[in-house]
Amino acid sequence: MLSRHYGAVARRTAATAAASARPVTEMTSRLPSGLTVSSVDLHGATSQLLIAYRSGTRYEPDNTPGITHVIRNNVGRDNERFYGLTLVWNSALQGANVSALITREIFAVRMGIYRDNVGIALPILGHLAVNAYKPWEVEEARETFEYDFCRRESARDELHRAAFRNGPLGKGVQAEKPSSISWQAIQRFAENHQLTEEAIVVGVNVDHDTLVNIAGSELPIKAGKSPIVSTASKYFGGDSRRQSGYPKTFVAVGGEGSSLADIKSVAAQAIAVEILLHVAQKVYPHARSVNYNYSDAGLVGVEFEAPNNSISSVSRSIFTAVKNAKADGEATKIGKAKALLKIMSAGESGAAVALDTATQILATGNNVSLAEFVEAVRNTSDNDVAKALSKASSKLSVGVHGSPQLVPYLDEL
Known part of the structure; x- marks a missing residue:
C-alpha cells in the first residue's frame, strides 16, 4: 500500500514538474x-x-x-x-x-x-x-x-x-x-x-x-470608445475618518506610492511594504499590508484593527513605527525575499494573473510579465527601497472607521 501510494505521488510530482518546466x-x-x-x-x-x-x-x-x-x-x-x-x-x-x-x-x-x-x-x-x-x-x-x-x-x-x-x-x-x-x-x-x-x-x-x-x-460588447476620461489624481496626505458605533476601530495608514507606469518604482514599493509590515508587526502582530498601484499614483502602508479600549496606544505605536521605518541592508534583504515569495505565489493563481493582466493593460496599455517583474524586484537596490520608504513616510495619510476620536492625528505624533 505504501509503495503504491508513493508511486502515485511520484508520478504526480513528475507530471507537475514537467508542466512547470514548460515556458509561460x-x-x-x-x-x-x-x-x-x-x-x-x-x-x-x-x-x-x-x-x-x-x-x-x-x-x-x-x-x-x-x-x-x-x-x-x-x-x-x-x-x-x-x-x-x-x-x-x-x-x-x-x-x-x-x-x-x-x-x-x-x-x-x-x-x-x-x-x-x-x-x-x-x-x-x-x-x-x-x-x-x-x-x-x-x-x-x-x-x-x-x-x-x-x-x-x-x-x-x-x-x-x-x-x-x-x-x-x-x-x-x-x-x-x-x-x-x-x-x-x-x-x-x-x-x-x-x-x-x-x-x-x-x-x-x-x-x-x-x-x-x-x-x-460571439461576445455582445458594443463597438465604440468612451468619451469620458479620468483626470490624474494628486497625492495630498492627511486624515479622513468615519464614525460608527462598533466595539472595534479599523485604521489604515500609508504614504505616497508609485504608478503602474514606473515598474522600477513599483518593484521598490513591493519591498518597502514588507519593511513597513515588519516594523508594524513588531509592535502589533495583527497588522496587515496595504499596497496599491494605479495608472497615475500609488499608496503603500499597513492596516489594523483593535478594540476601542486599546486602539489609541496601538495606533500611536504603529504610526511611529511606519514614520521611522528604515531600509538598512538586512531589512531590504528580508523584505525582498518576502516580496518575491508573494509575487511568485500570486503568479501561480490564474485568477490573480488574469486580474493583474487586465488592470495593467487597461491602465497603462502595457503588460509586464511575472518574469520581468521578478527580475525588477531582484535588481532593486537598497537605495531604491530607501527612496520608496522616504517618499511614503514623508507625508502620511490615515483612514479610520469606528471611533475616530480615539485615534491620534498625525500632527500629534
Missing part, C-alpha cells in the same frame, strides 16, 4: 473592433476567463458615487437577449464559478472553468458582462448592499480620501447611498463605458487563437 506563453491582440484580447498559458488544467472594462470607481460621475458598486451587484441578471437565470444556470451546467469585482481602475466579471469547456463558457461570460439594467432588477439588487458592507474596506476608502481628497482615486469602492442612484443613470454609465475600446478579454490557460475567435464573433 503570453500573447495580446487587438481586434478590428478595438477589443483587446490577452492570454497567459500557465499550462494548467483549469482556465480563468475575465472580461474587464476601464470603468472603475475613478470614472464615476461626481453626482453618482457608488454607481460601479450597483453595476457589480447587478451581474447575473437579465441582458438584452437572455434572462439572467438562463445565464447563471448555463454557467452552473459547465461547472463554472462566476464572480464580479470593482477596483478604482476596472469593473470585471470573471469565471473559473475546466479548460475543455472554454468554448462554451466564454460566450456565456460575455453575456453576463453586458447587462440590461432593467428598473425592477436594479431595485431588487439594492437589497444586497447591506451584506456587502465591510468596515475594513471602509477604512481603506477613508485612506484613499485622505490621500487623494477630491481626486478620482479618492472615490470609495463601497456605495454609501445606492438607493439614490437611478436605473437611468446606470444605463447611461454602462453605455459610455462598456464598449470594445474600453474592454479587455483575458484568458489564463486558454489557447490564444480560440480566445481571439470567440471574442471576435
Whole structure:
C-alpha cells in the first residue's frame, strides 16, 4: 500500500514538474473592433476567463458615487437577449464559478472553468458582462448592499480620501447611498463605458487563437470608445475618518506610492511594504499590508484593527513605527525575499494573473510579465527601497472607521 501510494505521488510530482518546466506563453491582440484580447498559458488544467472594462470607481460621475458598486451587484441578471437565470444556470451546467469585482481602475466579471469547456463558457461570460439594467432588477439588487458592507474596506476608502481628497482615486469602492442612484443613470454609465475600446478579454490557460475567435464573433460588447476620461489624481496626505458605533476601530495608514507606469518604482514599493509590515508587526502582530498601484499614483502602508479600549496606544505605536521605518541592508534583504515569495505565489493563481493582466493593460496599455517583474524586484537596490520608504513616510495619510476620536492625528505624533 505504501509503495503504491508513493508511486502515485511520484508520478504526480513528475507530471507537475514537467508542466512547470514548460515556458509561460503570453500573447495580446487587438481586434478590428478595438477589443483587446490577452492570454497567459500557465499550462494548467483549469482556465480563468475575465472580461474587464476601464470603468472603475475613478470614472464615476461626481453626482453618482457608488454607481460601479450597483453595476457589480447587478451581474447575473437579465441582458438584452437572455434572462439572467438562463445565464447563471448555463454557467452552473459547465461547472463554472462566476464572480464580479470593482477596483478604482476596472469593473470585471470573471469565471473559473475546466479548460475543455472554454468554448462554451466564454460566450456565456460575455453575456453576463453586458447587462440590461432593467428598473425592477436594479431595485431588487439594492437589497444586497447591506451584506456587502465591510468596515475594513471602509477604512481603506477613508485612506484613499485622505490621500487623494477630491481626486478620482479618492472615490470609495463601497456605495454609501445606492438607493439614490437611478436605473437611468446606470444605463447611461454602462453605455459610455462598456464598449470594445474600453474592454479587455483575458484568458489564463486558454489557447490564444480560440480566445481571439470567440471574442471576435460571439461576445455582445458594443463597438465604440468612451468619451469620458479620468483626470490624474494628486497625492495630498492627511486624515479622513468615519464614525460608527462598533466595539472595534479599523485604521489604515500609508504614504505616497508609485504608478503602474514606473515598474522600477513599483518593484521598490513591493519591498518597502514588507519593511513597513515588519516594523508594524513588531509592535502589533495583527497588522496587515496595504499596497496599491494605479495608472497615475500609488499608496503603500499597513492596516489594523483593535478594540476601542486599546486602539489609541496601538495606533500611536504603529504610526511611529511606519514614520521611522528604515531600509538598512538586512531589512531590504528580508523584505525582498518576502516580496518575491508573494509575487511568485500570486503568479501561480490564474485568477490573480488574469486580474493583474487586465488592470495593467487597461491602465497603462502595457503588460509586464511575472518574469520581468521578478527580475525588477531582484535588481532593486537598497537605495531604491530607501527612496520608496522616504517618499511614503514623508507625508502620511490615515483612514479610520469606528471611533475616530480615539485615534491620534498625525500632527500629534
